[in-house]
Amino acid sequence: MIKIKYFLFPIIFLAALAVLAALVGFFEFKYSDTYYPGVMIAGESVGGRNYGDVLQEFKTKSDALFKNGLNLVFEKKDGKKEINIPASSTGFTSDILVEYFSIGDLQGAVSDAYDWGRKGDILQRFKELFALIPGKNFNSPVSLHKEAIQSLLSREIKYFLTAGAPAQFSLNKDNEVAIIPEKLGDNIDVENIVDAITQKFNAFEVQPIVFNMKPETPYPTEEKLKPFLDLAKEFAKTANVNFYYQNQKWKVSGKTLVTWLTLKSDSEMTIDSKKLEAFLSASVAPLIDDPPQNSRFEMRNGSLVEIYPGKPGEAVNIDKTVELIEKIIPHIQQSINNTGNISSALGSISSASIVNNSEIQYNPENDTIDVPIETIKVEPQVTQKTIDQYKIKDLVGHAQTNFTGGSLDRQHNIEAGVSKLTGILIAPGEEFSTVWNIGDVTEEAGFVKEYVIKGDQTVKELGGGLCQLATTLFRMALNAGLPITERVNHEYVIPYYGPGLDATIYGPHPDFRFVNDTGNYLLLQGAAKNNEVTFELYGTADGRVAEISKPVLSNEKPVPETRYIISPNLPLGAINCQTATHKGITADTTYTVHYPDGSKKEDVFHSVYQAWPKVCLIGMS
16 A cells, blocks of 8 residues: 555656646746736736836836926915925036936836746746735836935925924023913924835826825923923022033023923923933033044055054943933922922932932032033944954055045035945955945934035035045955946046046945955045045955956037026026036946956946036026
């Protein structure tokens, strides 16, 4: 009996394969030139449709989206506001470009959807066909640059929205504590709006999105604050705070402190942490913070030498200070409720368990609560120990570019970007991403806005300068002979880069990326001074040699007609022209790396540049 079962097993297996093959063959025959049922692209069903028709439909949608952008309509009781999100905005000069969205390999996405269930062995094809029963969606190749879109939205809708504000304690014209009533605001959630925009782009939909805004009541309201008004008046009279660090002091009067008070709940007061953090960041941290310094190295006689040893730094522990004040306020409130006397409540602070190990004291001589500013030690990221640990000894790549003549905002962004990239260790086999390592390009992260052209006006947007870093890193990686995994050229020829050897970034894409294939750790160090950006890559030389050809230029295009742009930043009638123009051009640069074993790898960077016209700003203010 057992022998019979073993004998039947291969027959059953072969029969099952035959059934699967027949099923797969039936689908291939029936849908020989059309998509399989259940296949969707960007949420749209394309089952049973011809490949060429589907490709043309999505290409038409893609072209319309890229040309016209996406329109948003914000409606409220007293009017509406229309906003267009274009693919990009250019600056007064060709080196400034802010991208809002980009469209990747559309044909690849359409082809991947068509190939589903058609490639691989019988089992693989059947598995993919089975997955089509609930439906299989292939996402559109649209990438949104959310930081840029959020910046655009905040600027465009700023004067249309009614900003809400919670009720708060303040001082009236008689210098007495009063309550400023809450202010109803338009309920708008930028993150939700960006999510809705993302869904539209993913579906390749070009119809406008309409947002209906409703008024929102912020917390706390005047009614909620009224029971605490007498307590707030007592705070204003007596609860002065001295922040101190060594011999430095920052006094906050009770009348200032009371304007920081708010409600944690209907029965408990607290401090508005954002107001306190703003005070500490603006008034205290700049006088105390001492950033750490990484060691600096240079090559001397073939050896990597530490020329400036790294030093630890110190920073204000803002979170700890905010935490202490947040605990003190409800403690004082509870003590007043129990004793009816604010002096007794303040006097009880020194013995309160909430501030053990902190040296917070109440000083009755001048009616102040003395709060220590604590600091935390910040170690340097790169020292001689780092170099020794990872056996970093050679300069394997370097590059330098100049940014003379750039605006102060551009220079600021370059310096801020370099500070975020210097001192990075790149592990063997790791892919380095410029966008990821720079992080969020926001004002909170230290970046500033530059003027870009939006329609027929100039407006400020986050951007400008960071492409200088990408170009310098690109040339450094080429010099080091490393594989380049992502690089996109600028839309226009940038004079101080020239065609063929530039790179642009705007997160999440385009990005500039390369891979550390040296088998050893690499250390990236950068500097921005004297109008020059320098990047150096240290590691262990393995004998590879890189060659970069001169760009081969072709397909020249003439300069377009002069473009006139309205500027609210120039006096009425004044004209300011940027006379630099560039012809359109195509550049092909050959990159060859020779390895010690005699092998070589070759790549060609194909760069297409549009023509750049003379641009004139016309004053309207």
